[in-house]
Each structure stands twice: as C-alpha cells, then as structure tokens.
Amino acid sequence: MAILTLTTDYGTADHHVASVKGAVYKQLPDARIVDISHSVSPFDIAEAAFQLRQCYAHFAKGTVHLIGVNAQFSENAPHRIAEYDGHFFIAADAGVFSLIFDREPDAVFDINLPSDSDILTFPVLHILVNAACHLMRGGTPEVISKHVDSIHVAQRLRPLLEEDAIRGHVIYVDRFGNLVTDIMNTLFKEVRKERDFTIQLRTGKTRISKISTHYNEVAEGERVALFNTNGNLEIAINKGAPGNGGGASQLFGLRKGDLILIIFHGRTHRQNDFS
Amino acid sequence: MAILTLTTDYGTADHHVASVKGAVYKQLPDARIVDISHSVSPFDIAEAAFQLRQCYAHFAKGTVHLIGVNAQFSENAPHRIAEYDGHFFIAADAGVFSLIFDREPDAVFDINLPSDSDILTFPVLHILVNAACHLMRGGTPEVISKHVDSIHVAQRLRPLLEEDAIRGHVIYVDRFGNLVTDIMNTLFKEVRKERDFTIQLRTGKTRISKISTHYNEVAEGERVALFNTNGNLEIAINKGAPGNGGGASQLFGLRKGDLILIIFHGRTHRQNDFS
Amino acid sequence: MAILTLTTDYGTADHHVASVKGAVYKQLPDARIVDISHSVSPFDIAEAAFQLRQCYAHFAKGTVHLIGVNAQFSENAPHRIAEYDGHFFIAADAGVFSLIFDREPDAVFDINLPSDSDILTFPVLHILVNAACHLMRGGTPEVISKHVDSIHVAQRLRPLLEEDAIRGHVIYVDRFGNLVTDIMNTLFKEVRKERDFTIQLRTGKTRISKISTHYNEVAEGERVALFNTNGNLEIAINKGAPGNGGGASQLFGLRKGDLILIIFHGRTHRQNDFS
Numbered sequence: 043m044a045i046l047t048l049t050t051d052y053g054t055a056d057h058h059v060a061s062v063k064g065a066v067y068k069q070l071p072d073a074r075i076v077d078i079s080h081s082v083s084p085f086d087i088a089e090a091a092f093q094l095r096q097c098y099a100h101f102a103k104g105t106v107h108l109i110g111v112n113a114q115f116s117e118n119a120p121h122r123i124a125e126y127d128g129h130f131f132i133a134a135d136a137g138v139f140s141l142i143f144d145r146e147p148d149a150v151f152d153i154n155l156p157s158d159s160d161i162l163t164f165p166v167l168h169i170l171v172n173a174a175c176h177l178m179r180g181g182t183p184e185v186i187s188k189h190v191d192s193i194h195v196a197q198r199l200r201p202l203l204e205e206d207a208i209r210g211h212v213i214y215v216d217r218f219g220n221l222v223t224d225i226m227n228t229l230f231k232e233v234r235k236e237r238d239f240t241i242q243l244r245t246g247k248t249r250i251s252k253i254s255t256h257y258n259e260v261a262e263g264e265r266v267a268l269f270n271t272n273g274n275l276e277i278a279i280n281k282g283a284p285g286n287g288g289g290a291s292q293l294f295g296l297r298k299g300d301l302i303l304i305i306f307h308g309r310t311h312r313q314n315d316f317s
Numbered sequence: 318m319a320i321l322t323l324t325t326d327y328g329t330a331d332h333h334v335a336s337v338k339g340a341v342y343k344q345l346p347d348a349r350i351v352d353i354s355h356s357v358s359p360f361d362i363a364e365a366a367f368q369l370r371q372c373y374a375h376f377a378k379g380t381v382h383l384i385g386v387n388a389q390f391s392e393n394a395p396h397r398i399a400e401y402d403g404h405f406f407i408a409a410d411a412g413v414f415s416l417i418f419d420r421e422p423d424a425v426f427d428i429n430l431p432s433d434s435d436i437l438t439f440p441v442l443h444i445l446v447n448a449a450c451h452l453m454r455g456g457t458p459e460v461i462s463k464h465v466d467s468i469h470v471a472q473r474l475r476p477l478l479e480e481d482a483i484r485g486h487v488i489y490v491d492r493f494g495n496l497v498t499d500i501m502n503t504l505f506k507e508v509r510k511e512r513d514f515t516i517q518l519r520t521g522k523t524r525i526s527k528i529s530t531h532y533n534e535v536a537e538g539e540r541v542a543l544f545n546t547n548g549n550l551e552i553a554i555n556k557g558a559p560g561n562g563g564g565a566s567q568l569f570g571l572r573k574g575d576l577i578l579i580i581f582h583g584r585t586h587r588q589n590d591f592s
Numbered sequence: 593m594a595i596l597t598l599t600t601d602y603g604t605a606d607h608h609v610a611s612v613k614g615a616v617y618k619q620l621p622d623a624r625i626v627d628i629s630h631s632v633s634p635f636d637i638a639e640a641a642f643q644l645r646q647c648y649a650h651f652a653k654g655t656v657h658l659i660g661v662n663a664q665f666s667e668n669a670p671h672r673i674a675e676y677d678g679h680f681f682i683a684a685d686a687g688v689f690s691l692i693f694d695r696e697p698d699a700v701f702d703i704n705l706p707s708d709s710d711i712l713t714f715p716v717l718h719i720l721v722n723a724a725c726h727l728m729r730g731g732t733p734e735v736i737s738k739h740v741d742s743i744h745v746a747q748r749l750r751p752l753l754e755e756d757a758i759r760g761h762v763i764y765v766d767r768f769g770n771l772v773t774d775i776m777n778t779l780f781k782e783v784r785k786e787r788d789f790t791i792q793l794r795t796g797k798t799r800i801s802k803i804s805t806h807y808n809e810v811a812e813g814e815r816v817a818l819f820n821t822n823g824n825l826e827i828a829i830n831k832g833a834p835g836n837g838g839g840a841s842q843l844f845g846l847r848k849g850d851l852i853l854i855i856f857h858g859r860t861h862r863q864n865d866f867s
Contacts (some may be wrong), residue, residue, distance in 0.1 A: 064351065093610075333647075
C-alpha cells in the first residue's frame, strides 16, 4: 500500500494531526503515514511547498502527499489531486502545486467527494483524507475527481540571470541558520561555464569564491557554500548554529527573501590581467 | 491489532516517549502507535483530556488511549482502565476520565499488574504499557484488573444556562489563536430555539451575530464564529494567527478560562420593533 | 524486521527527518521507525548519547539506532557501526559511541558503502541509511563494513569518588526541570555501604537526606531525590515544572554541568553521637 505523507501548519501540540491519522487508520489499518512537517508557518503555502520540494523525491513512486495548509473551502482554492513525477499531491489549490513542481503536472483533478460530516470547518479530515485513502488503496483519481486542464500558478521569486551574474534569493533558513537559496546547481553550471566566481552576501561585504562538496572542507566557524542534496545552493557556517556560535543567518544578518549575488569573472578579463 | 494512542506531558525533546514506544514494540512488534500530543502542559490533566475529547472518536473502536500525565503512584489516583464508547482509556485516575467523558463510562477497572521494574518512578513504562499491550492483543480488562464502580470526578467549568443566555468559557487556545469554547452545537441549538443571538466577547466590546459554516465565509482578517468538527463553538480570525496579523486570542485579549457570552433575543421583543 | 530508531539534531520543522524516513521506506516498505529525539542541540554528540543511553535498552535486541548528529564527512569521524549489548549503533564516530556505552563495544566496523548521490552534504541520507537498511534486513556488518579494533573515546565528566563523598554532576535537565545526574544507583550503593548521607546542592544551601522510590513520597512542591528508570540519581520538585511553580533547575539555580555532592556520614561518628 502507498505511503501517506502529511505537511501541515497544525503544530504538534494540538490534536488535529492525530485526528487525521485516526481517520486514515480507521479506513486503512495497515497504512503507513510519515510526517513531513507540522510546523509550517500558519497559512504559508510557499513554506509547505518548500518542505515538500526538498524531500518528496526520497519517497517511493506512488506516495500520496497530503497538504493541510490553507485547505479551507474557498472558491479560489478547489480541492485537487495533482500527479507529478509518479507521486500524488492533494491540496486546496491556491497555487501550492505550482510552487512544488518545476513544470506542469502530468494530470490534475478536481475532487468531487462529498464531506463525510455536516461540519465544514475541517475539510482535510472529512474530504481530503478520503481522497488520500482512495489513492493509497490503488484507486484511480478519475473515480473520485474530475480531470481539469491546469493548476493555479502562484508567483514566486526566481533567480534573475545576467550574462555575468545570478541574482538569487534566500528561500529558507533551517534550524542551523543555513541559508538555502533558489540557485540550483544545474543553473549555476549552465551560467558559470567554467568561469571563476564570487558569491556576494550583503552587497559584497562577505564573499565566497568556492563551492565545497561538504561542510568540513572548511574549518569550524568558517563560511562555506555548497549544494544541498536537492541541488539548492546553500550558505552555511561549518558547525555554526544558533546557540553554537551562530549560524549563517545570524552572522551575516540575512533572512528569507534576501538577495544572494553570484558574479562570474569573464575569461577575457582575466587573460588581460597579464597584458 | 488495536491502535495505541499516546497523550503525555513528556515533550518530544526527551527520550521518555521513545522508551514507551520501544517497550510496546518489544512486546508487539506489529503495533501501531499514534501520538496525540506530547506537549500537554506539565501535570495538566484537563489539557490532556481536552486533546483526547477532540480526537478520540476519529479512531476506530477498540483503540487503546494511554495518558501519560500525572501518572505517578498516588493513593488518590489509582491506575485504571475505563471503557467508553467502544474505546479503552488508561490513566492514573485523579479525575482525568471524567474530563474526557460526557457520561459515566461503560466500565472501570483498577489495574493490578505488578511493576516490571524495581524502580517506581516511571509507572507508565513499567505498568501501564503492559496493560495497554494486553488490551491491544485483544485481552479483556478482567484478566489484569479488578472491576470498580466509579471513576473520580474532577470539577470542570461548564456553560451556565439562562433562559436568554449561555455563559460559556474559552477552554483552549490553539496554534492559530482560535478560541475553542465549552459551548457545544447541541446545547446552542437547544437553547436558541431559532432566535437571533449575539456572541459577546469582552463584555460586549466585540460582537458576532452569526454562526458560519466555514472560515472563508468572512473576509480575511475578519472575526468568525463556527462549530469545530467536535461540535465546540470556536471564535477565530479568518487567516489570522500569531505572526500572521494575530489570532483571535491576541486580537481580543482572551485566554483560557475567559467568559464567552451568548445573548438570545426574544421573538416578542423583535415583533415589538414594528409596533 | 528490526526496528530503526533516529536520534538527530535536525529539528522537526524541516524536511530532513522525512527525507531519511522516505529513503528507508523506499527500500523497506514494512520498516518500523521510532523517533528518539530530533531536538538534540546542534552538533552536540554528548546530548545525543545521553538520550540513547536512557532509552535504547527498552527496545528489542537487534534494533538499529541511527545517530544523525555531526555525521558530516570528516577524517576524524569515520562512519561506523558498533555492536553493543545486542543492539546496532550507526554514527560518525568522533566519540559518540564511547559516550553511550559503559564498556568497549562487542564489535566495531568502518562502513565502506559508496554514497548513492554525487552530492556529499547529507551522508546520513546517502550512506548511513543504506547501512541501516542492510542491518534491518538481517544482513551482517561484515558485508558492508570492515572490522576495526576500537572506537574513538570522548572525554566525559564522571563522578569523583572519595571515601565519604561522591562528587557528581547534572548531565541533563528535562522538560520538567528535573536534574538528571551522572550518579548511578549501583555506584551509590557501593559507596554508601548503609551509611546515612546528605545530598548537597549549591554548596549545601539545599540538602536532601533521603532517596525516595517515587515522586509522590513528598508533598507537592517539595524537593525529592530518586533514581530514574535508567538508574541515574535525579533531583526533582514534586509536581514542579517551568510554568507550574518551577522545576528543580529553576528553583535551585542548577544547570547542566553543575556539581551535585553526596556526603556519607561514617558509622563511627554516628555511634559517637551516643557517647
């Protein structure tokens, strides 16, 4: 049976996550449920999307990913199933799918299951759980939902490309204060073309000119730039973290949304250095 | 095999929850364990009871609910099993069962299993886990415990009823700052008798005259009153939460224990409006 | 199939734990995974070791314990498997094993599995998970790792013994503010030899002369000394906790690393009391 993952803004102190799990196990006693995160900032679909982008591919094909963020009834956010890369994603679609996927999903469906409760304040529990269980059992989306043509597209920051520069952004600060950026290794390689480069933080006060392959390539307390397992450029302090000398976010004063500039140094210019 | 749920005040940073799970899996490698909450305020059986009340019914009949709050040896809090609504609840009974149930339980038992350790500081691990595993295997309470006549009854705030008013209370503030009250939809309907009404917060400074069926019936940032999936009246700010414009608790300055007044407007009075 | 436990400093807000679980279930859909703690202070192998010491023995023999703290590539911290007391422990060995075990492990192995990713920033996900799955399937360490002679030994505080005293330390403060010490009941009995004793906190300002068998042997709000289920001497306030009148840490002003002194009163001296 397929695995179910849960990504919500419910927190873990309250009973909501347990209610959802109870409802799943009531239908599928042998289900396997994995918590992605229940600490998504309230109503923040971009943050939910970020967490799923970073980890969904580590799950087997066929996994059902249920997103319980901003899932209340809303005309502008229909309850949908999206198939992408062999995985199923279930959410109220106000744009969250577009923030997870790199391209159009393989198929999209409007869920048309009735609520199993008269009370309509918890549609994840009374509608989306039933859609998830149907898919986990191996049912096809068509039985419980109607094919539609496209998803809602939410705007997101994307890196700006120039011939000699990438202007990216901090998109997440993790528990260690590491700065995760929207600059992917594929993009970096494509633009770089074997040129030297400088990563500038805070308009150049802090510079890094090397991509490391792991944190311990630099000494403890030193800045390091590397690509994380999902391919995002990450700026970190080796062994730094809040409470442990400070992480990169704290030491460089950088937060979500802030600019990360990479400047590439042209070959022509460098050859002229010797002229 | 029956599911086991855990509701404790152990937190998730420390090893205690894992110790309990390890001990369960040692006996029952195929057990299924669901965390309700481990963030119950230390020793707060009312809060543990609240979390279980809100979610236990979403689990299948036969589920075993183990409560690890204030479970230390105490003459006034015998280790007990209570059967209620087809579910088993295990706790040290200083009144916690009476705070979960709406009526007398179907049966109550004093557990008389010996501790499996000489050290008596963790009876949940060394006694209650063994009771839970016995029930999960399908064993009957009588084998490990002795039938008793009643549970301890803890006092709790209840709504005060007048002919034209309900005086209820905030009984929980969730992660979103939503105010969950002890006014149930069944009570509300019974007292209302199709009359108009006004919900008054903070002696009438804030009023709501409508029950919504879901949050998005009001604009973002607006106050909304609705019944949650368990039937409790809830006062919320649509899309509000701490860090997101403020939730109802913050904006109205209301906390656990505070009064929520509903005034019903008599038909006679309204008909006189036209006289 | 063997259980896998996870002890990390990843936190539960971020996706890292889910990535690890997804990768395990991809290989072993029927795996059983238990979270010990993901709130270990960043890079703090002593704290990770403490949590595992306190709970590993509650799991069945054969359990695989994966430690995701400070597991980055480092010449001084080879990725290793240690067999101890019928359990498997997997970690980057900069000394963490020596902080968990009371004696030399039964066997130690250097893992020589290749990374399953070109990106080397998350070796727990790309190497250690594969080692864990191999062991969970019942595979032997020799197939994926090379026997080595010894583990790295990290220094740790240990109680100092004198003829009439034990000088121990607070090694952990739990959610209740309880002070867990490195004074074990076996050591205490051995040194005590039936003598009376006084536990002195803060150079004697606070004294306790009795070991209780459970918290409720003293009144609420009173100090109590007892041995926890793992055998560590613990100093607590009965029913005290942060937010509930204060726990022992707060009330006595004691933190991790602080001294706990036990003075034993010689028989000779006591007999002289009557002379």
